[in-house]
Amino acid sequence: MHTTVSDLFAGLWQDYISITPSAHKIHALLAEKTATRNIVNDHIALRTFDIEKVNLHKLAAHFLALGYEQKGDYDFVAKKLTAVHLEHPDTTVPKVFISELRVSQLSEQAQSIIHRIVEQIKPSAVNADNFLYSGTHWQASSDEYKALLAESEYAAWMLAWGYRANHFTVSINHLSDIHELEDVNTMLKHAGFKLNASGGEIKGGADVCLAQSSTMADHAQVAFTDTTMTLPSCFYEFAQRYAMQSGELYQGFVAASADKIFESTNAS
Ligand code: OOG
Ligand code: NI
Numbered sequence: 001m002h003t004t005v006s007d008l009f010a011g012l013w014q015d016y017i018s019i020t021p022s023a024h025k026i027h028a029l030l031a032e033k034t035a036t037r038n039i040v041n042d043h044i045a046l047r048t049f050d051i052e053k054v055n056l057h058k059l060a061a062h063f064l065a066l067g068y069e070q071k072g073d074y075d076f077v078a079k080k081l082t083a084v085h086l087e088h089p090d091t092t093v094p095k096v097f098i099s100e101l102r103v104s105q106l107s108e109q110a111q112s113i114i115h116r117i118v119e120q121i122k123p124s125a126v127n128a129d130n131f132l133y134s135g136t137h138w139q140a141s142s143d144e145y146k147a148l149l150a151e152s153e154y155a156a157w158m159l160a161w162g163y164r165a166n167h168f169t170v171s172i173n174h175l176s177d178i179h180e181l182e183d184v185n186t187m188l189k190h191a192g193f194k195l196n197a198s199g200g201e202i203k204g205g206a207d208v209c210l211a212q213s214s215t216m217a218d219h220a221q222v223a224f225t226d227t228t229m230t231l232p233s234c235f236y237e238f239a240q241r242y243a244m245q246s247g248e249l250y251q252g253f254v255a256a257s258a259d260k261i262f263e264s265t266n267a268s
Contacts (some may be wrong), residue, residue: 001065002129005093009067012044012165015133019161019220019233022193023168026215026236029191030175030184040174043085043095044165046132047158049103051118056084056100058126060164063088063096072252076259079154080105085253095168097253099262101154110151113144117159136162142224145231157265160222160231166265167214171242173249181211181240187236188215195266196235203257209242209250212257214264222233235264 002008017023030036049055060070068086075082076099083099105113120138125131140159149156157166172181185201194216195201203212217232241249 001062001127001175004068004244005088005090007129008062008132009044009094011130011133013168014163015135016168016234019164020218020236021160022215022218023236025191026170026188026193029187030170033187034175034177036174036176040092040171041094042169042171042173042237042241043097044168045097045237046163047154047166047185048098048163049098049114049118049155049158050082050100051103051115054118054121054126054163056082056098059132060084060086060096061127064070068096068113074099074253074255074258076255076262079259080152081154083253083258083260086192087251095251097258099154100140101152101158106151106155110148110155113140113148113159114155131163133164135164136160136161138162139225142229145222145224145229153266156260157232160229161233165234167237169237169239172211172238174215181213181238184238185213196260198263198266199257199260203260204254206242209244210252210254210255210257211240211242212254212261213238214261219266232265232267237264239260 046059063086068088071085071087073084079098080102086096117138148159196214196216201213204210214237215235217235219230220230220233221228244250
């Protein structure tokens, strides 16, 4: 486990940008158009399977050890996912959204592929400092990828990419010259970025105290045992938080919006 939050996030970020070239371009664009010197990230998201060895609690343990607390929980029936979010007492530190796929709800064939790849992870790797940005720990074929893709885009993404931040999220509340998500979206589209339009480009809004949008994932090469494929990797999200009745900014997530954000790694 890491000793500091900043070490952990530095590792997550370096790995993320290695397969997400858009991230640097987005930071440069925001620096140029909004005069923001330091981009504050609202949250990151991680994915896993609900198998004991690597379930969401195993991932969450890395953050709990650094002072994070588990807050909301979420259920995505159609996508067969369970999720939680964690917050750190230091509110300048990104929140973390962790989901897990309910493997037993997939076909026997998909279950056996997933169990086979998870068995290849060394038990000690799961507690290692770098586990959350260690990528894949297995050999798999392109046919196995396609078999999972037919049932669960999430399962296929996990097989291709493994353990790493699936996205970082710009906090719109911390930008200098632009304060509305819609204006950021317009700027991104002018610069040529493709936004996730599932459920509309803006998910949520002031009524649920959280408005979100995201790019469609970049693409990068994945080497399977038989061939190499160019597949959706990771994306960038944008979040604008609103004050609740109490006057405090809402810090949770919105399941109906999250359900659509997951689709940012779909093939476009
Ligand atoms: C997580 C999707 C949900 C949010 O902010 O609602 C999410 C994922 O794609 O793994 O990040
Ligand atoms: Ni997110």
